[in-house]
Amino acid sequence: MTNSTVSSPFPTTVVTGGTIGSIVVGCKLQVLHGQPPEYRKAEILSIRPTATADDPARSEYYVHYSDYNKRLDEWVAPERLNLLGEIEYPKVKKPKTVLAGVGKETGKGSEPGTPSGRVSKNNRKSNLSKAATTGKGAETASTPGASGSNKRKAAAMEEDSASQEQGTGMNGTTPTIQVQGEEDEDEEMANGESVSQEQILDENGDVFSKEQEIEKLRTSGSMTQNPHEVARVKNLNMIQIGKHEVETWYFSPYPVEYAYLPTLYICEFCLSYFPAVKQLSRHRLKCTLQHPPGNEIYRKDDISFFEIDGRKQKVYCRNLCLLSKLFLDHKTLYYDVDPFLFYVMTQRDEDGAHLIGYFSKEKESSEQYNVACILTMPQYQRMGFGRLLIAFSYELSKVEKRLGSPEKPLSDLGLLSYRAFWAETIVSLLVEQQKAGIELSIDDIANRTAFQPQDVLHTLQNLNALKYYHGQYVIVLSDTVIKNAERAAKKKRREVDPKALVWKPIHFTATQLRFL
Ligand code: ACO
Ligand code: ZN
Numbered sequence: 001m002t003n004s005t006v007s008s009p010f011p012t013t014v015v016t017g018g019t020i021g022s023i024v025v026g027c028k029l030q031v032l033h034g035q036p037p038e039y040r041k042a043e044i045l046s047i048r049p050t051a052t053a054d055d056p057a058r059s060e061y062y063v064h065y066s067d068y069n070k071r072l073d074e075w076v077a078p079e080r081l082n083l084l085g086e087i088e089y090p091k092v093k094k095p096k097t098v099l100a101g102v103g104k105e106t107g108k109g110s111e112p113g114t115p116s117g118r119v120s121k122n123n124r125k126s127n128l129s130k131a132a133t134t135g136k137g138a139e140t141a142s143t144p145g146a147s148g149s150n151k152r153k154a155a156a157m158e159e160d161s162a163s164q165e166q167g168t169g170m171n172g173t174t175p176t177i178q179v180q181g182e183e184d185e186d187e188e189m190a191n192g193e194s195v196s197q198e199q200i201l202d203e204n205g206d207v208f209s210k211e212q213e214i215e216k217l218r219t220s221g222s223m224t225q226n227p228h229e230v231a232r233v234k235n236l237n238m239i240q241i242g243k244h245e246v247e248t249w250y251f252s253p254y255p256v257e258y259a260y261l262p263t264l265y266i267c268e269f270c271l272s273y274f275p276a277v278k279q280l281s282r283h284r285l286k287c288t289l290q291h292p293p294g295n296e297i298y299r300k301d302d303i304s305f306f307e308i309d310g311r312k313q314k315v316y317c318r319n320l321c322l323l324s325k326l327f328l329d330h331k332t333l334y335y336d337v338d339p340f341l342f343y344v345m346t347q348r349d350e351d352g353a354h355l356i357g358y359f360s361k362e363k364e365s366s367e368q369y370n371v372a373c374i375l376t377m378p379q380y381q382r383m384g385f386g387r388l389l390i391a392f393s394y395e396l397s398k399v400e401k402r403l404g405s406p407e408k409p410l411s412d413l414g415l416l417s418y419r420a421f422w423a424e425t426i427v428s429l430l431v432e433q434q435k436a437g438i439e440l441s442i443d444d445i446a447n448r449t450a451f452q453p454q455d456v457l458h459t460l461q462n463l464n465a466l467k468y469y470h471g472q473y474v475i476v477l478s479d480t481v482i483k484n485a486e487r488a489a490k491k492k493r494r495e496v497d498p499k500a501l502v503w504k505p506i507h508f509t510a511t512q513l514r515f516l
Contacts, residue, residue: 018087020078023047023061026090030082031063033072039082041066045073046233062233069412070329071249073234235259236326240277242268242354244379252325268355271319290352292316292344298392300500302348303356305392307503310337310360317342320358324375330411339363340372341506343396345389356380357389361396363508368452370397370404374414384493386417391496397450398498400505405452422459425449427485430477440475 023029025047030039046062060075235256236248240263258264258275265280266273269289274280293316294308310317317337340360346353357376362369371393376386390406397404406418426445433440442460446453460466460475467476 014088016086017084028088030085032080236264238263239266241266246378248326250329252322297503298501300497304346306344308342310340356385359389369407371406388494390421394450395496403446403452424488426459
């Protein structure tokens, strides 16, 4: 199967009405979306043939809805394209400079929008689209303080999207999934054991070597700069994990043999992945895990946290990164997990400790980041678990006697969650201290919460709580802010209980921190 790489023959870019045969990668037109269906402007990112006996030329179209988050991107049938309306054709392919300009459009991927997905749809409320109109989400792409490495990465992303525009995306081949016979062959397709755990393949089937990856990790913090990582076309649509069927949001570099499956089956305890439910069932007969590997460092009610060293549990941590990449667009690490610790949050029942979410943390962060990547599995989102993960990350920082901050850039959802957490924590601290007649400075707040002063300052600015008075800045909370905080405090939420944390920071020696 090949992608459409043909440039438009049209001398002009916008035409009213066109034929299905004229639609090429890069065209922008109205596409039916949602329930009830409505037309939204979308860009064709890829085309793949889906020939039928009646219609041998039939294709499917992978579209990105303009001004919506990339997680809404999807394959659509030709009937959903409005061929009677305006169609914007891409300019005839020319030198690189033109392509680089086109590539910038990937920036749209980080704009907020309503989420897709069977699971997530139910869990998300309208605040996100509100953020879109107020432009809050746009900050994710240009968060101040984003490191030079991020800028380099952005450049790589632009280059990459330019190449994707030319149709060199991952749709070039549809791998044949060989659902293998019995026992032994079975394991060959099982991720955790033999296939591609040491060699991550990109969407073109090329091996991304450990050496290349390590070099990139050395020079770019926790984020890989594998340009293919920011592939524009999703390779998986659905995963089944535990009792949940979850629609995926973004590309994740699972080995190419697993792409295009209707569903990827994941063992919820060891995170190995399988192309068929039968293989997962057989694996479950042998897999003895009922909780993540590593030390349980926190237990309160049915919630536990496990600390997992990327160096000691490579396969599990890589599988976790592959899984989380399905829901994280802008950054992730997925190959060299050695320099990270993973804090996995689970909920316990009679079947075991089920994965709810996690965050990763660099063993040594030169920028004082206390979280690298953070994720709540979509089926558990908007239930307060993200808040619990964030609160936990700061509890660890308090024990370490350090001030921490999440790695930048944040995603749209990350920004919303952190902002809400920072604001709530700071306001309730200030109100409580005010009642006791104690005044707090920004540094005092930082020291009590383990937030970095920058985050305290930005939060107070967002709350409009910094007033210039008699030649100096003072913190003043408005009645509305206090009422909102009181309302939020009344919500029944799980809190982290510091007494349930049994943990000492691990100090790694230089040798332990060396990449091997
Ligand atoms: N719309 C509006 N507000 C939201 C949304 C949303 N979709 N999601 C979270 N919030 C805000 C709300 O204020 C919410 O409080 P409320 O529910 O009382 O209104 C608050 O954040 C906390 O919500 P939680 O339910 O505790 O958070 P959740 O479990 O959904 O997890 C997380 C948040 C981790 C960001 C999740 O959305 C996620 O995993 N997203 C995909 C991966 C991602 O983007 N991770 C962050 C990347 S940045 C980084 O890694 C450093
Ligand atoms: Zn397993």
